[in-house]
Amino acid sequence: MKQNVLIVDDEESIVTLLKYNIEQAGFESDVAYTGADALSKAEVTKFDMIVLDVMLPEMDGMEVCKRLRQKQIHTPILMLTAKDEEFDKVLGLELGADDYLTKPFSPREVVARIKAILRRIDRDPEDTHDTKLTIADLEIYPEQYEASIKQIPLTFTPKEFELLWYLAKNKGRVLSRDLLLQKVWNYDFAGDTRIVDVHISHLREKIEPDTKKPVYIKTIRGLGYKMEEPK
Template identity: 35%
Template sequence: MSSILFIDDEPKIRTFVRISLQSEGFDFYEAGNARQGLLLAEQLQPDLIILDLGLPDLDGLVVLSRLRQISRTPPILVLSARSDEDMKISALESGANDYLTKPFGVGELMARIRVLLRDISGIGMNNENDVLNFKNLKINPRAHEVRINDVRIDLSPKEFELLLMLAQSPQTLLTHEVLLTRLWGAHQRHNTQYLRVCVSQLRKKLNDDSESPQFIETIPALGYRFIVPITNNQ
């Protein structure tokens, strides 16, 4: 199982995250300040780092830059109580892979962790080129092909990428921000209109009803979830 280092000076939040991640089987390590976190990052070489920007001993962006200088640098998920766009842009430009605003729920935290780990190692149920089978739906990443009842469905590149992202994490909520960042880049991560249009077009082509979905479920104000369990890979 993957290892995760959590750097945060608030004991209650460290306890909450520790219980959540250990219950999912992750190897969990924690640090209460920046200097201890940097030392552990170098010694442990974790698969992912969760970094709180509001540390008492060093500026969070400085810590982020130093983490990026460590060999085999893992993806970094930044936590912050600040939700202003300038801070998010600064964090992403300084090397963060994703940004999560406090307070946050365990579901959203886990979804972001899974996406970041899958991006670097193919962690999860599928390798990136596996053919995914979901009842009557088949997705072939290598051929860039989608079939329903063995009839090919023509999707735009963005529609295909969106469907693949959701299907590779079945039963998992992917937030608006995660989807927008991966599809259009960090500069568009708040432009939910882009995502709504793309989801609407994709649903039409899949003949998927938003009120009674077969494939894509809307989680109001949060994001989307692919609700069909995978059957097998070929």
């Protein structure tokens, strides 16, 4: 079955261009021209990916992303923004987007990003041979993209889970922000290491008993982060 992509943009020419290239790459697609329409479609249809413009009528892309995550809809989101400000990028990722592209972009780049995100979610067989990884009260199930702490299920965005899994697989190893960008995001974010900090903060809110005194994910000053077994 073909994977289905929801394209959300209020510019018909951009929607037409993206729809053609996404379908040529082997995906099915649906479209929405407003934030409200995108939200209603995503609530009733299980899409594999949402390509979401930030500047939309009725409800902007940031709000759509926020509301989807509040409703526990964790479909991967690739945000499109005409702004090249770090604040916008980080805010989008804070709200639960998985990736972003700044306009103008090439349709081929959009397709490449979609494929990269879906590959990470599908995961290579060599990455899924472990059915469970346990660190103290934290249990991680890579094949199901699920985790629990003290047997209480946790909810993550795809990107948060990938970061958690990579940290856990490398327990005890200090991982730099640049390395995490490369391994988890799969390409160079040109020094936007605050993106890593944002996602680490989200993980700590979900797994740490006290975010001010983390016992699972430690900050190694000047170097990066390390997953540890709580003492």
